[in-house]
Amino acid sequence: MGVMRLRIDLAYDGGGFFGWAKQPTIRTVQGEIERVLHTITRVPVDDPAEPLRLTVAGRTDTGVHASHQVCHLDIGEETLSRCVGHMSVPPTVALKHRLQRMLPADITIHDVTVAPSGFDARFSALERTYVYRVADRASEVDPRLRGFVLHLDADLDVAAMNEAAAMTIGLHDFGSFATPNPGGTTIREVKTAYWRRIPTRPLVVDGMGERYRTPAAESDLLCFTIVADAFARNMVRSLVGGCIQVGMGKRSTDWFREKMAVPLRESSTGPIAPQGLTLEHVAYPADDELAERAERIRAKRTL
The missing domain is CATH 3.30.70.580 (Pseudouridine synthase I, catalytic domain, N-terminal subdomain)
Known part of the structure; x- marks a missing residue:
């Protein structure tokens, strides 16, 4: 056998x-x-x-x-x-x-x-989706979520954070926000990245209309969703940290743009706390494309 x-x-x-x-x-x-x-x-x-x-x-x-x-x-x-x-x-x-x-x-x-023929969990993957959840001053903090939400006693400028997040989309060297593996690079392709506040929905909706306004567990949380073909070490948490510095007014969007343009790692672009981050999804191609995808991804990237 x-x-x-x-x-x-x-x-x-x-x-x-x-x-x-x-x-x-x-x-x-x-x-x-x-x-x-x-x-x-x-x-x-x-x-x-x-x-x-x-x-x-x-x-x-x-x-x-x-x-x-x-x-x-x-x-x-x-x-x-x-x-x-x-x-x-x-x-x-x-x-x-x-x-x-x-x-x-x-x-x-x-x-x-x-697993289908040619499947490799790491190298066959098309993309990964991460979500980072934040409870800021505008959020109704649910203590049950403390294990996977970062609590910040601050007002965040979501528009400015989304302006910074938009700069990450595309093929870039994320050397300012990530650490390469031995023999690897920090070049990655981000397919989408954005901040969004989860809306408050009524708990019960029936023929009588909205009966209770008790929020769902995630209502009012501020969530950063990012999809990329792959991520370098500490990349998502560092991007979140950079966006939050912009959202708090500690850094400007021009600073974030410069960090994207010049991939230089330093203390201001280190990773934020881990508990807010969750890997939500891994996508793969059709079965007959798995082996080809894995072979292509094993090649060292360049810009």
Whole structure:
């Protein structure tokens, strides 16, 4: 029996993790899932023939959340079949059930499926969507959301922030707002980026009209949504930090424009707090374009 590739769709509350990437002595999302995978499959952690190593669409930093993350796993067919046990379900469904039962409550498995030919969770991705949520002075702060919203006691100029955000759209070197991986670059293509306040909607609407004006949980929050083909390390949080400095009047839009034009990293363009950031979506091309996409993205970028 051969090796097969699985696609795993998942979500997690990043507040209790030191990021995605596995590290030897601290709690990470990858580390927790791989630990449980070895327990479920009864494969020794140090088995070189079956490493059970996850490859993720986008590594998230300490404290950053994901409502829809994607990773892939290469696993022996015989190993996967052992997950079924006494269940009358396909092996992928059995693995999903066992993962969900054994993983901690701050990780949820949406689905486990056999990946199509050529699929690579990281390199096949067309785009990723992140949202950063802020409760400013104009927001009705809901204490239940404190784990994934940044609270700011400030009035923000949303129009100025959107003027800055618009400068990020297109192919740019984000060297002022990001750190390259070894051997990589900070050149990325942003497809859309904007700030928007979530409207307040009535809780109940029926034949009698609007009955209650109790806001939904996210009503009045100020959200930054950004879509790009990929993101460099700390890129989204640093762009958010820059926009908020503009929105608070501490920096001008001309300053932001200069930082985009001259990719030079310095203290004023560092990342803002992580808890407001969530990876919301990862998009992939049609199955017959997956391998070509992965090959093209592996090439080092230039402007």
